[in-house]
Amino acid sequence: FGVQASSGGDRWLITLVKYDPSSGDAIATNAASTISDKGNGLYDCEYIMTLSGPYFLEIMHSDIDNRTGIVRSPMQIKNSPFFNLVVLPNVTNADRTTSQIVTLFTCGISSTFLLQTYDAFNNKQWYSFPSLPQSVNKYKDYVSARFVQGENSIKGSIKNYPVCSTNPILNSDILCAPFSMEAYITAAGVYRLTIEVNLQFVSKLEISIQVLPGLPDPKSFVLSGAGFLTSIAGVASTFSLRVLDSFSNQVLMSMSSALVYIAGYVDGGAYSCYRSEKSQCIDPTPTSTTLSISAPRQASILETEAQSSDWILTYNCTRAG
Structure with a gap:
């Protein structure tokens, strides 16, 4: 010195x-x-x-x-x-490998996110891709991403390929900055995001991503439960409401069951009904259906209604014939 x-x-x-x-x-x-x-x-x-x-x-x-x-x-x-x-950052901590922008996204919406790893001290870690060619425009042939759920595999589209440079200190690997990927997925659930480099699976870059259902589809409501299709006049019946998105994924809603009640007394037999649903996402959509009523009663109009803070289901019915 x-x-x-x-x-x-x-x-x-x-x-x-x-x-x-x-x-x-x-x-x-x-x-x-x-x-x-x-x-x-x-x-x-x-x-x-x-x-x-x-x-x-x-x-x-x-x-x-x-x-x-x-x-x-x-x-x-x-x-x-x-x-x-x-x-330099320490060895990559597999538990801190994450996506910077999105860890869950919605079915039917093309979502972009960045993949970035971290070391045990929360330093951003560039991932080293050993033995890759120096030409940056060839990286798209060597890096691939897939979303795997069971036997299903969806290939992600890499939008921004890694910007890489030779490590001046280690002088052996090529360091690549974070790269972004885009995926279009229609089935909700938890996926494993796997990264392959030179067709070799990179275990420490594997993360889990949850894909949420899309917006409710007005044509995909499933109603089920004892006493709904065959109801007894004057007796409350319980049923479950299942809402689906346009890809048949079940949409989570705050109401899982409701009461169906009959206003007044009606004659037994078949009734022609118009079903109307309304929520914060869906406008009223009348749908023709048939409801069977047992135990004759004196009335000609039947109304059933299921209601929660964000969901209203209404039946306006008249006796067939």
Whole structure:
């Protein structure tokens, strides 16, 4: 460091400072390490770094009077051969491999997301693709993504291919920044997103993504339950309402069951009805259906209604014939 070695009359203060390369301003300072030499001119220090990025070493030196023990004012060593250094992220933590934008998306909507990995200290980790050719325009032939659910496999479309560069420190792998993918999926459920590089499965880039059902389809409502299609006049009947999207995925709603009741008394027999549904998403859609009533009663119009805070189902019926 340009300081002559002595017989124990030196004290060193070494500090690692993370900085912003665009402005040069300090971002974080690692704990300083104070080291006294042993008289052989060799100095060792050790750090555990948890933040990746560019650093500079600040090295301060003080002379010590061996007779009096007085420590002179420290001076910064300007010509350190290790003045700048780069701390790389640690080994990728498979549990922190995630998508930056979307971890779940909706059926029938083409969704784009970025894939990014992290190390154990939450540093963004570029993934290394070993033995890939240097030509960037060929990466699309080597990187592929699939959404797997059981035996079903849907290939994702990579929109932005990895922007890669040779690792100047390791000098053996090619480091690729995050890349984005697009997928169009119609079946709801949990999928495994798998990444292949050179047709080889990359286990530490595997993550789970939940695909939600799409918007309710006005033509895909399933009504079921005892006493609904055959109802007894004046007796409340319980049924379940199942709402589907346009891809036949069940749509989650706040109401799973409701009461069907009959207003007044009606004669037994078959009734011609118009069913109308209304919710926050669906406008009223009259649908013709038939309802059978047992136990004769004196009335000609039948109304049944199932209602919740966000869902209204109404039947307006007249006796057939």
